[in-house]
Amino acid sequence: MSTTPALSAPPPGGAVDPSTDATDLRGFGYEPELRRGIGSYASFAAGFSFVSILTTVFQLFAFGFSFGGPAFFWTWPLVFAGQFMVALNFAELAARYPLSGCIYQWSRRLSNATVGWFAGWVMIIAQIATVAAAAIALQVVLPSIWSGFQLVGDDPALTSSSGATNAVILGSILIAVTTVVNVIGVRLMAIVNSTGVTLEIIGVLAVVVLLLFNTERGPGVVFDTGGTGSGLGYVGPFLVSALMAAYVVVGFDSAGELSEETRDPRHIAPRTILRALAASGIGGGLMLLAALMAAPSLTDGRLATEGLPYVLTSRLGETGGKILLIDVAIAIAVCTLAIQTAGSRMVFSMARDGVLPFSAALRKVSPRTGTPALPAIVVGAGAAGLLLVNIGQAALFTAITSVCIVMLYIAYALVTVPLLVRRSKGWPHEEGIARTERGGRLFALGRFGIVVNVLAVLYGIGMILNLGWPRPEVYDPAGGHWYLHYFSLLFVGGALLAGGLAYLRYRTRSPHSWRPLTTVVPAGAEGETA
Template sequence: MTTSTTDAADLRGFGYEPELRRSIGSYASFAAGFSFVSILTTVFQLFGFGFSFGGPAFFWTWPLVFLGQFMVALNFAELAARYPLSGCIYQWSRRLSNATVGWFAGWVMIIAQIVTVAAAAIALQVVLPQIWSGFQLVGGDPALTSASGATNAVLLGSILIVLTTLVNVIGVRLMAIINSTGVTLEIIGVVAVIVLLLFNVERGPGVVFDTGGMGDGASYVGPFLVSALMAAYVVVGFDSAGELSEETRDPRHTAPRTILRALAASGIGGGLMLLVALMAAPSLTDGRLATEGLPYVLTSRLGETGGKILLIDVAIAVAVCTLAIQTAGSRMVFSMARDGVLPFSAALSKVNPRTGTPALPAIVVGAGAAGVLLVNIGQAALFTALTSVCIVLLYLAYALVTIPLLIRRIKGWPAGAEAATTERGGKLFSLGKFGIVVNAVAVLYGLGMILNLGWPRQEVYDPAGTHWYLHYFSLIFVGGALLAGGLAYLRYRTRALSLHLPSFPAAVPAVVEGEPA
């Protein structure tokens, strides 16, 4: 039996006909998760945020968030082996809990992914004008908070979204090639940053114990928790390998491994970048590290030419990050539309027979992200608050998977699936006797981070103090999203509850001839 035949038979066991084209291999699957996290994009974009609130000691928020998210990823890897389906957060949640919980997990994830596409695309403004002033197409001030910088950011971001939408419409094969190439360059860039900065260090690794005057002992807890938002903003999206399961060869074998590898590579690479940047920064007290972040360190230590070469790599990382997030978002829309539980489901669930790609969901996600970008013109503070809240939604969607999973584990999950194997005849990835403990830690971490992310803080959501409502924006936006979702769900509740999709295929995937187990 061929690989494609085995994968198709496995998908039919879940109640779906294979429509998407399976052309993603192991490295491309890894690249999907790694590029969503995109440490070059997000660490460069947010380093100053973490440092400004927590001083050099904010470094410790990185390993803490990484370990918490790794607990989540271990659970996701186990689910990816058992439910290799597009729109995985929605699919996992509805099969572990019920149609209502699953629908809200998908709804929240779609909103979060659309806003995250905009947040990633706007990062071009942080990078491109520093490479060449000609990229400042509007006005002369490139700062995101200025009128000209905000307008230019929207323009650059919109151009990028048009290009990523075009790639997604053309097909997953082109997306995978571009994404894999971009990730390779990003990994090279991360290694280069670490190595080159190591040759230009000013101080030792003990700098990570310096709170920068932000407090000591108990008084440092508050600043530390705020600075932890930087790492929380970065370490998300590793589930993208699961989102592309129906387009991945041998997904039961491949997706669990690439989810964990993508997160591990991001965690190690990002942590080392933070450490060497703190060690190599020309000054920790002149204020530039908090306002200019890593680009300041690179151009100061490596010179204009060396710094700009690495900034070009960062720009590439921004592009592939935007592409990966949009792809994941479009698969979530497709997966829910295929079940008929979204507006215009018939159109959104259509797959182009020539490219094997759901084109309209990619266009919808791209158009939504471009619309979000427009908020930045004249309302930069609102856009910043919006992109901050989208991470709360991502964590909420994750919790709508890990909490039902923990309940199911306590009741004996995954009983009945022990006989199933991967496409290569190996055992499915399993946490075994550690499942409940790992799952419980993931739930506690997720709930704690949702509270930390969503807590009303003026310094996070309204640092300029210009709009009172921004102070409570996380509560307002999340509440509004859930309310809007509730109203939409009333329209599709009957359809959602009437779906009787198998929780686990009755058939055991066959071993693929000629493939190693």
């Protein structure tokens, strides 16, 4: 079983000794290798940019509206509330296990090496697919800003041959750039990411304010189902439209992924996880409401096909619309960067424990940059390779990007379920003993922990079923391929089977890597058995 090290009191005057973070990490059995160049805002930016509401709401508004009408708005606060229950549990874990590759680390320390390995495996697959999905979104934006970005053919639609090919080119260029940024070092990544997030927040505020000054109707529009159903007949369309919010509100755990590169992570990471999700939830909800109130028409069909870009260009004109599109393109770039960074830290964390093929190479950290370069290259290459599926198979790529969200929810469940089991046995035990780097109490849910954890587990299982349900209108809208109808089940089953085979083979080769971990508690500090 692992031990959660507790920190001794901080130096007089409230300052935090830089060596405190290093001592804390050694308490988990790891030597400090990554550079701690991330502060509070950069940590917040990592989570906010992964969610990237300006990117994802922009892309997926039409999807939600087409199935649920204006009342699909209510899926947003429901999904946000469910994910906030998950985030509260993650914040508690981030304070106690400030480690890179947090989903993997939390899962295995709460349960065992096998469950932890599968949590990491599922997360890596999901993150690689999500990098590709984020990068390909450039095709939706750049040709609309300037026709010169359409490098192949003249049809920018993702469903066309030229549009799909151009999307692969633009996406691959973006992934190459984000890979270089990641290889150069975490400090540059933090600067780029923080700058991009600042611009994205400004863009979100601008969209909300400008649309609210151009409203056509009042907020009561959110009670209109738009003819998609009524009473119990609206449950089905509502559940499908909820996938829009479920696709968006993920990735807030990125602040935990970068814990070993964050200063004072026990204090900062829990707070930035919650702040990133709260800011995304409030900003995204206001964008949805403002768009519904400002849309020129709810019945002409354009909201269901063109979505938010239709509202912006109609209300703000071509110039104003293009300025906001540039901001969306920036948001897409930093979103891709943040996801790739999180994915590379997951690969590094597992390789450091020797539980991945080629672990010796994947766990190397550049002494010059303090960054694991090869994991970033692996994640980038995997995402670029996945982009190639979009050439001539746009429906298949859409299905893959949908399923990657299912995988993220499964990885989250592999943390929240073991955590609930541990809570039933009295976890955590250290209240009043362990401290943050600044001498404060660790973030804790206290007596509400069990309730919050149960809600998180129920929400997660329910959303996994909703996301993975083989609906033809989601996975095979054209009705041309039977396997797309059941793609979610086939993909998740295949990923778990491949993971099982890889796990068995690698465990046989390196059984010593799977012995229960023991960690060293810093001298003079007390801890609790986790």
